[in-house]
Amino acid sequence: MLLAVQNVSKRYKHKDMDFFAVKDMNLTVDNGEFIAICGPSGSGKSTLFHMISGLLKPDSGCINFQNQDIANKNELEMAQYRNAEIGYVLQGQSVLKNFTVMENICMPFYMSNHANDIHNRALELLKKVGMEQYANSYPDQLSGGEMRRVAIARALINNPKLIIADEPTSNLDKENAIYIMEFLKQISEAGIGVIISSHDDLYQDYADRVITMNRGQINE
Amino acid sequence: MKNKLTVFDIAWKNVKSRAYRTGVMTLFIFVLAATLFTCMVMLTSMENGIESTSKRLGADIVVVPARYYSSIENALFTGEPCTVYFDKSWVERLEEVEGVESTSSQLFLATLGAECCESLTQLIAFDEADDFVVSPWIKENTAKSMTDSEVVVGCDLGLHEGEEVTYYGVDFTVAGVLEQSGMGYDHTVFVNLDGARRIIQSESAKNFLTIQNDDFISMVNLKVKDGYDIEAVSNAIATKYEDIAVYITSKMLGNVEKDMKGFSTYCKILSVILVLLSTIAVVSIFSITINERKREFGIFILFGTSKKQLIEIIVIEAAIITVIGTLAGIFASGAVMLFFQNLISANMAIPYLELDFVGMLVILLKCILITLGMGCVSTIYSLINLGRSNGVDLLKEGE
Ligand SMILES: Nc1ncnc2c1ncn2[C@@H]1O[C@H](COP(=O)(O)OP(=O)(O)OP(=O)(O)O)[C@@H](O)[C@H]1O
Numbered sequence: 050m051l052l053a054v055q056n057v058s059k060r061y062k063h064k065d066m067d068f069f070a071v072k073d074m075n076l077t078v079d080n081g082e083f084i085a086i087c088g089p090s091g092s093g094k095s096t097l098f099h100m101i102s103g104l105l106k107p108d109s110g111c112i113n114f115q116n117q118d119i120a121n122k123n124e125l126e127m128a129q130y131r132n133a134e135i136g137y138v139l140q141g142q143s144v145l146k147n148f149t150v151m152e153n154i155c156m157p158f159y160m161s162n163h164a165n166d167i168h169n170r171a172l173e174l175l176k177k178v179g180m181e182q183y184a185n186s187y188p189d190q191l192s193g194g195e196m197r198r199v200a201i202a203r204a205l206i207n208n209p210k211l212i213i214a215d216e217p218t219s220n221l222d223k224e225n226a227i228y229i230m231e232f233l234k235q236i237s238e239a240g241i242g243v244i245i246s247s248h249d250d251l252y253q254d255y256a257d258r259v260i261t262m263n264r265g266q267i268n269e
Numbered sequence: 270m271k272n273k274l275t276v277f278d279i280a281w282k283n284v285k286s287r288a289y290r291t292g293v294m295t296l297f298i299f300v301l302a303a304t305l306f307t308c309m310v311m312l313t314s315m316e317n318g319i320e321s322t323s324k325r326l327g328a329d330i331v332v333v334p335a336r337y338y339s340s341i342e343n344a345l346f347t348g349e350p351c352t353v354y355f356d357k358s359w360v361e362r363l364e365e366v367e368g369v370e371s372t373s374s375q376l377f378l379a380t381l382g383a384e385c386c387e388s389l390t391q392l393i394a395f396d397e398a399d400d401f402v403v404s405p406w407i408k409e410n411t412a413k414s415m416t417d418s419e420v421v422v423g424c425d426l427g428l429h430e431g432e433e434v435t436y437y438g439v440d441f442t443v444a445g446v447l448e449q450s451g452m453g454y455d456h457t458v459f460v461n462l463d464g465a466r467r468i469i470q471s472e473s474a475k476n477f478l479t480i481q482n483d484d485f486i487s488m489v490n491l492k493v494k495d496g497y498d499i500e501a502v503s504n505a506i507a508t509k510y511e512d513i514a515v516y517i518t519s520k521m522l523g524n525v526e527k528d529m530k531g532f533s534t535y536c537k538i539l540s541v542i543l544v545l546l547s548t549i550a551v552v553s554i555f556s557i558t559i560n561e562r563k564r565e566f567g568i569f570i571l572f573g574t575s576k577k578q579l580i581e582i583i584v585i586e587a588a589i590i591t592v593i594g595t596l597a598g599i600f601a602s603g604a605v606m607l608f609f610q611n612l613i614s615a616n617m618a619i620p621y622l623e624l625d626f627v628g629m630l631v632i633l634l635k636c637i638l639i640t641l642g643m644g645c646v647s648t649i650y651s652l653i654n655l656g657r658s659n660g661v662d663l664l665k666e667g668e
């Protein structure tokens with residue numbers, strides 16, 4: 050088992066209201082498995098993903114990555130986990146404006162302690178997402194779909210075992226959305242676990258498993 | 270293709286790309302550093318000037334003709350030429366006063382447009398036999414006594430040893446150049462009494478000088494005997510004789526020191542206000558931009574940047590801005606002061622002695638310390654601010 054989310058809940062206080070953003074969530078992801086989490090806006094998808102990334106601590110329940118509770122990681126181990134074990138594609142735009150496409154893609158590698166030459170691998174990834182001609186461009190010269198591809202390539206640079214992509218197809222036209230879904234499918238076929246979220250069910254056919262969330266809970 | 274980007278490269282790119290923010294912050298630090306440096310250098314120069322002047326004055330009491338009143342300080346401290354005389358017999362009369370140990374007199378001759386100098390130059394004649402004011406200093410510098418065809422000159426006149434100069438048609442050789450004193454002596458030419466006599470008796474001097482023989486003097490320096498109160502002696506002189514003005518040198522310096530204190534207070538208030546203002550400005554710019562940049566930092570954290578690396582990036586960014594602003598400010602201030610050096614020292618009615626290399630270096634380090642301290646305060650403030658927001662707060666799309 051690559052990832053196991055067990056009885057995870059997260060509560061938020063909003064004014065006087067107290068509510069569960071995520072409630073008793075259970076989820077498993079295997080190597081090479083492609084899982085799509087569907088649900089309307091506010092159903093808790095991003096909250097769940099943030100907890101998997103370790104950025105947010107669950108109020109109860111536990112998250113095991115490769116059979117180890119990520120709650121036991123210290124600050125540095127957590128950084129290493131995010132750097133090498135998982136690749137996270139943030140909801141919305143997440144390309145760094147001050148850096149070229151190439152630098153953006155290599156950034157997680159620069160933050161690691163490795164010293165080998167990453168250039169060829171980065172180029173190969175750029176080719177895979179069809180962006181090799183933009184290697185030295187700055188993000189302000191790219192379209193939204195192109196930036197999304199850069200963010201995905203960046204999530205892959207350190208060979209993670211799990212890719213978490215929060216709404217990777219939002220705000221994209223059909224052509225770009227399909228391009229990205231096909232690419233994520235390829236990744237999972239290469240043995241990497243993939244979880245994506247989406248608030249519609251347009252591209253669910255690519256996933257091995259679809260989980261529908263509503264008000265923080267799985268819709269049975 | 271370039272190699273791995275280090276945290277420094279990343280910080281440097283961030284600073285470069287945010288030109289506006291970088292520019293504004295650098296400007297604040299620039300102004301701060303420049304003001305601090307200018308104030309400190311000028312204040313220290315004045316302090317040095319006053320110290321050197323008190324060393325140079327040598328006398329306890331100075332007596333001059335009464336009409337002299339307004340210009341004695343100018344004459345001594347800034348070298349403004351003046352020509353007022355009284356009879357030589359005053360020396361003896363002053364020596365009779367109880368408590369006076371010794372006297373030495375000086376004769377002031379202002380030269381009009383001598384070949385050497387564009388402007389009026391003050392010539393001071395002194396009697397080598399009894400002088401205790403300038404002789405020791407001249408001996409220190411030239412190690413010999415002067416002949417009647419030699420002059421010793423202040424360092425600001427642009428003259429060199431061995432050069433020929435002519436005053437009122439009389440030729441002199443520059444026997445030595447004095448070290449800087451910070452006071453009027455730096456623009457003064459010294460001759461001995463025999464040399465002065467040659468000038469007074471020359472044909473061309475007759476048209477300009479109001480005295481025709483050497484029976485006149487301009488100033489008498491007095492030393493007070495041990496055990497006598499300087500102020501009492503000075504009062505005794507003032508009550509005994511009219512038509513003369515009596516000054517206590519330490520009091521004259523006291524006035525100058527008062528002037529300087531005023532300037533110093535002004536400088537200090539200005540510096541404190543500036544330090545506060547720029548700290549507030551830099552802190553606010555820093556926190557605003559850090560708030561704007563939360564999502565950026567969130568992205569960094571999500572791909573595995575450790576806290577340590579993130580802090581390094583922020584600190585290096587602040588350091589780059591602080592160091593560039595500080596160095597530019599100090600450099601600009603230094604350049605301006607160097608350029609207007611003569612104007613500054615000439616326009617201040619305060620002895621002004623320029624700093625040596627070590628003095629400069631000390632002030633430079635002090636300035637750097639203050640601006641760096643300010644940079645640290647704003648960085649730490651922003652880091653605390655950033656640390657307070659937990660992980661997901663960072664990911665809100667604020668930009
Ligand atoms: N920091 C927070 N404080 C309070 N409430 C929050 C916080 N973060 C999220 N929420 C609430 O938790 C619920 C779930 O939010 P979440 O972002 O996980 O939804 P989502 O499924 O990702 O929605 P979308 O499809 O719009 O991205 C929402 O009602 C949201 O308002």
Ligand SMILES: [Mg+2]
Nearest residue numbers: 094095140215
């Ligand atoms: Mg979301």
